[in-house]
Amino acid sequence: MARTDTDKALVGILLDRYGRTYAEEAGIRLADKPGPLYQLLVLATLLSARISAEIAVAAARELFAAGFRTPRSMREASWQDRVDALGRGHYRRYDERTSTMLGDAADMLIDRWSGDLRRLREEAGRETRRTKALLTEIPGIGPTGADIFLREVQVVWPQVAPYLDGRVLDAAQTVGLPRQGGPLAALVGSDDDLARLSAALIRVSRHKGSTDEVKSAARSSR
Template identity: 60%
Template sequence: MNSAETIDRLLREHGRTYADEAGIALRDEPAPLYQLLVLTVLCSVRIKADIATAAARELFAAGLRTPRAMADSAWQARVDAFGRAHYVRYDESTATALGKGAALVVDRYHGDLRRLREEAAGDAEELRRLLREVPRIGPVGSGIFCREVQVVWPELRPFFDERSLAAAGRLGLPHTPAGLARHVPPEDLARLAAALVRVSLSKERPRTVSR
């Protein structure tokens, strides 16, 4: 199976973004961008991705879809949402981190992460640095946010984080962002990045995709 066939199968079988799984209709607007930030925080600990996305859905179902709503919510309400999603072990610390992060977004960016984008001025590394100022988000989390948000922030394209590039290499695919980008249209880059991550996290060995 050549690279084009492998990528086609990846997109077909695994090409659902984590934002989509969490029920986020991603647009370049304040609420969905903040929801992606919440998902990023939830994914930034050692916990299964499906539990993290389930926790995001529970928070959003509870009305915590904006930084103001999150900042004004009770800490226990966040913990309870995590309990419904079986997001345990990190529930209390993550509930605290979400409250502090929401306050930061409200105070510094007036609730609108497009202001963070403007501050980064098209520099992906600066964007990642600013994201790391949000409680709980580190290098891995900033990569998660960027690989998903490239759908609506095209200046980041092509963005593949370390995990997705490593998975591409194990599959015999180009393992640079530019190399991978030659095989898909711009609108599919986030889907391909997510597919590579999903395969890397699968209990199956990544090479089975290329059979």
Template identity: 60%
Template sequence: MDKTVKALLSEAGRTFAEEAGIPLKDQPGALFKLLVLANLLSTRISADLAVAAARELFEAGGGTARGMARLDWQQRVDALGRAHYVRYDESTSTRLGDMAELVLDEYDGDLRKLPLKAERDIGRAKELLEEFPGIGPVGADIFCREAQAVWPWLRPYLDDLTLKGAERVGLPTDPKRLADLVKDRDLAQLSAALVRVAKDKKLADQVAKA
């Protein structure tokens, strides 16, 4: 089992935040960028395109709630287009603008206030996340899986998709037993890796054989 976990982290353990160039910290800018990424990953489009789109938006100035709100609709569409995130570019541009405005209105641009508002209750936190345009249950799961790297009260956040990945590579499907296989600081990486193998049978077979 230890060999499987090591192979899993080695082959697929890079978080989606890392791929998008987000040095994840408990800071307003980093948390907003993660929310943007969760929004983009929620759409029926490849993770690679979503990550590329996030990078383009951040480069254009949309790396904070205020910066995203300052970009006009066409500037957001253009950034999405440069990443070839074109199928949902117009609706996504609208959602990102509305999301930024809500972060400003409800949290003064600082998502560190969300745990306080949720009283560090995971269910309530997910409800608050789903109030953002473009963030549904899938987006809330994405955000929480990654945010557990900096918000210890979320740990272990291992949702149904991560458990599906665990089953594919022969790891425990009980969240507590699965979490006990790694250190707390590695749970976000483990979650990202399990999501990848849940979606990619070839990768799962590669990890299982390692």
């Protein structure tokens, strides 16, 4: 099997077995609207901590179930209400600090961008590097959180695509895919699939057994 065919087989396996975005997993119906974009930002905040993705997703779902789906509702919630929601998602190691950061971030989003991340994008001139820099000014969002947000938001912000950060490219290399953004992006047919592939690669990179499974499945398909 030619290299390109092997790569496409690997991508197919990754998408089929692990290709669900973290936004989907958290119950976010991602759209270029203030509410879903803010929810993705909250999820990126939670995912960027040194805690399992499963717990981060569960905590995001609890925050949203409690009604904290917009910057205003997050700001109006008490600090303890946010801590309690995070605790129900078992996000306990970082619950108090994260509650504070979520409140501070909501304040900033409302004061600077009227609670609408599309205004952040426009302030950045729709330029990806500047968008990332502005994201990292938000409390709780460092470079890792900004990468998480951008790799998922490219589904609805096409000007960001293809967004493949170093962690995704490292994971691609580990499973035998190209570590270059252009060749890797060329293996999928849409920005949606690219976001799904990125999520799949991150999931697989966290579990050596999954990496071995994907490689074995690809060898079997030759």
